[in-house]
Amino acid sequence: EAQVTQNPRYLITVTGKKLTVTCSQNMNHEYMSWYRQDPGLGLRQIYYSMNVEVTDKGDVPEGYKVSRKEKRNFPLILESPSPNQTSLYFCASLAKNIQYFGAGTRLSVL
Amino acid sequence: EDKVVQSPLSLVVHEGDTVTLNCSYEVTNFRSLLWYKQEKKAPTFLFMLTSSGIEKKSGRLSSILDKKELSSILNITATQTGDSAIYLCAVERSGWNDMRFGAGTRLTVKP
Numbered sequence: 001e002a003q004v005t006q007n008p009r010y011l012i013t014v015t016g017k018k019l020t021v022t023c024s025q026n027m028n029h030e031y032m033s034w035y036r037q038d039p040g041l042g043l044r045q046i047y048y049s050m051n052v053e054v055t056d057k058g059d060v061p062e063g064y065k066v067s068r069k070e071k072r073n074f075p076l077i078l079e080s081p082s083p084n085q086t087s088l089y090f091c092a093s094l095a096k097n098i099q100y101f102g103a104g105t106r107l108s109v110l
Numbered sequence: 111e112d113k114v115v116q117s118p119l120s121l122v123v124h125e126g127d128t129v130t131l132n133c134s135y136e137v138t139n140f141r142s143l144l145w146y147k148q149e150k151k152a153p154t155f156l157f158m159l160t161s162s163g164i165e166k167k168s169g170r171l172s173s174i175l176d177k178k179e180l181s182s183i184l185n186i187t188a189t190q191t192g193d194s195a196i197y198l199c200a201v202e203r204s205g206w207n208d209m210r211f212g213a214g215t216r217l218t219v220k221p
Contacts, residue, residue: 004152033209035211040119040213041213042114042116042198042211042212042213042214043153043198043200043211044211045209090152090153097141097142097144097158097202098144098155098158099144099153099155099200099209100155101152101153101154102152103151103152104151104152
């Protein structure tokens with residue numbers, strides 16, 4: 001089954017404790033991206049990657065890092081999380097102009 | 111500044127009603143407009159519109175793009191409780207590495 005898999009689905013952490021949210025897709029898509037979704041703001045792009053070893057900033061990259069060492073994986077890294085990064089995060093991969101989203105990761109930073 | 115604006119932000123109707131959701135955009139190098147439905151989890155794709163005036167239809171849902179007015183509407187006829195969701199509009203710009211989302215319309219369909 002074609003899918004985008006994110007883990008974990010829920011995460012509660014404390015300020016400053018590094019965390020990684022994993023994202024994996026099995027559709028061999030070249031393009032992947034990360035979004036955060038906040039009430040009243042819709043989905044905002046954090047980072048995207050057009051292919052292996054090619055990443056670029058989206059609209060709200062501050063406080064986040066990504067890597068794309070292989071095509072299927074695109075982890076999102078928060079080196080020092082802060083409460084303003086409490087949000088719902090979606091990973092997506094793109095093919096033929098259509099984005100396929102993961103199930104989301106709800107992150108709370110205390 | 112590029113932007114995508116959806117209206118209304120929230121809508122409550124009863125089963126059987128017809129609803130129209132709006133999406134307007136101001137972006138450079140417009141390429142396509144997409145509608146997604148988001149229930150409890152991830153957004154799922156509904157329609158992609160690239161040409162003005164051509165209606166896309168899927169069951170009770172339909173959508174059309176008006177490039178002159180820089181807008182699109184999503185119609186849902188004979189609504190059902192299962193239509194309750196957030197409906198997201200997204201605009202893709204040429205270069206395909208950039209997609210701007212609206213804030214969404216939260217539709218609630220009551221029995």
